[in-house]
């Protein structure tokens with residue numbers, strides 16, 4: 339089937355009417371081009387959003403205190419309260435399938451006063467009291483030294499892990515960081531590590547300007563007693579935090595004497611649910627890309643099919659002659675199918691290449707104008723290209739199917755009689 | 758070689774039906790050169806097309822070289838046409854974008870003969886019809902007589918059991934006609950079975966047997982003394 343004469347004939351047929359062939363090819367070219375562009379735009383949007391999540395473990399929720407909104411056990415509504423260290427143990431105890439329950443305390447914040455001082459330098463940074471597990475919930479790369487460990491927790495060591503952004507503001511270039519001291523609200527901590535995070539929160543700068551100290555040392559140094567500001571809770575793989583969060587909050591409500599139906603007393607942000615919502619949005623965008631692309635492609639395929647019908651009609655007599663000389667029906671069908679697949683694939687490849695060029699151009703443009711909000715690095719994966727080729731192959735066969743059958747539907751003698 | 762019994766064929770056109778062949782009984786032995794004669798519309802081509810498996814009979818039986826030709830699927834029919842039969846048409850029916858040699862090689866291609874062997878054989882047959890030097894010419898660059906000789910070479914290339922020619926000289930002037938007949942006689946001399954449809958008596962006289970068709974039946978079937986075409990050539 340795949341011999342030289344076959345290919346020679348296919349080329350002869352397709353090149354006898356260049357203009358017509360190119361016009362036909364354009365339909366398929368356009369369809370695949372649109373498919374590729376839509377899918378890559380969807381991907382760019384997805385990349386743009388995903389970068390905001392950074393590396394954070396998505397099966398995680400954050401939980402903080404708000405004021406109560408219902409009276410309960412003689413306690414008034416509008417009451418302020420704090421999580422306590424015991425709550426952490428109670429949650430771990432009573433809610434199964436949780437991987438990490440990290441209590442956290444926090445100092446400082448956006449645009450606050452300078453709270454960290456080193457010599458004559460100072461800056462306003464977020465300072466967290468944390469447990470060693472936290473690095474697994476919000477992954478960061480330790481660029482020197484180490485992260486917190488349980489000895490730090492148990493011995494309430496006054497040590498700190500600082501972000502690269504903090505280091506830049508408090509240290510000279512090349513100055514030794516590890517072993518040096520910084521003052522956090524007047525209390526000295528020894529720096530034992532530096533970290534870097536993959537950008538989250540868009541600009542990515544804020545994430546590098548954090549200071550982590552042992553939870554216990556934090557509580558002691560800043561007089562938090564048993565209080566816990568908020569918690570980061572991650573479920574085990576195979577369990578979603580969304581399905582476990584009710585139980586977690588019930589434990590907290592019971593411990594803190596909050597009305598069981600007072601849902602507004604405990605604030606939370608469920609990353610998993612948020613992530614799932616965004617994932618399904620991307621799913622929908624990809625689906626629309628395929629749907630629209632394939633519809634456009636379909637009109638191109640119909641064009642090919644139409645032209646193949648005309649080609650078959652024009653060549654009725656020739657096909658009659660070939661059948662009289664003994665060419666089998668499958669050979670004739672095969673040739674028409676191959677012509678159709680060949681035309682489709684060639685024009686599709688042109689569409690894919692042109693689409694790739696287009697994406698390359700857009701990326702170059704994005705690079706030169708700097709990052710755009712919610713859009714990053716539009717691209718198509720190899721799997722998309724492969725599925726586009728498979729779609730083309732199938733389309734070509736479909737496009738050739740009716741013409742191929744019509745070619746051998748007429749009796750040879752009737753085919754010979756046509757002029 | 759060919760054996761037909763009580764052959765009927767009608768063409769249906771809407772509600773009308775045109776009964777063209779009304780019970781033909783006829784057989785051809787190996788090595789015969791038969792002319793099928795009759796006035797225009799008498800059903801000569803219809804008969805030849807059925808013999809050539811390009812069309813189907815309505816009633817009766819047809820045996821070709823001991824094989825009953827009946828209800829064949831298209832793959833089988835194509836295979837038989839390719840192996841058993843060679844066609845020559847009035848309008849030559851060469852494929853216009855293929856040169857002489859490629860045209861002659863076509864039936865061999867369908868037999869899946871290797872490319873090189875195909876070309877050698879095609880050249881051999883072109884040489885037999887005296888057109889070896891024209892091998893790489895397109896049909897449009899050949900005269901009518903040359904085209905018909907290419908067509909004959911093509912029909913013979915697959916070494917068929919029977920050569921069927923429908924008015925092979927119908928589109929040619931008399932001098933060229935005799936050249937073509939001379940060629941056909943020579944092929945017959947080598948032992949090939951040939952059937953020619955014609956309405957020209959001088960062409961029929963160059964065969965060895967004349968079958969006369971009228972109103973869908975054979976009215977005469979006689980052996981004749983063959984007139985050699987060679988004497989009219991040059």
Ligand SMILES: Nc1ncnc2c1ncn2[C@@H]1O[C@H](COP(=O)(O)OP(=O)(O)O)[C@@H](O)[C@H]1O
Pocket residue numbers: 768769770775777795796797798799800801802803804
């Ligand atoms: N495909 C066809 N459909 C309808 N009628 C046909 C067809 N082919 C031939 N005929 C009719 O059948 C008769 C015999 O035709 P044909 O066999 O071609 O005659 P001949 O070759 O002897 O001139 C003619 O009347 C012709 O009009």
Ligand SMILES: [Mg+2]
Pocket residue numbers: 801802803
């Ligand atoms: Mg006729």
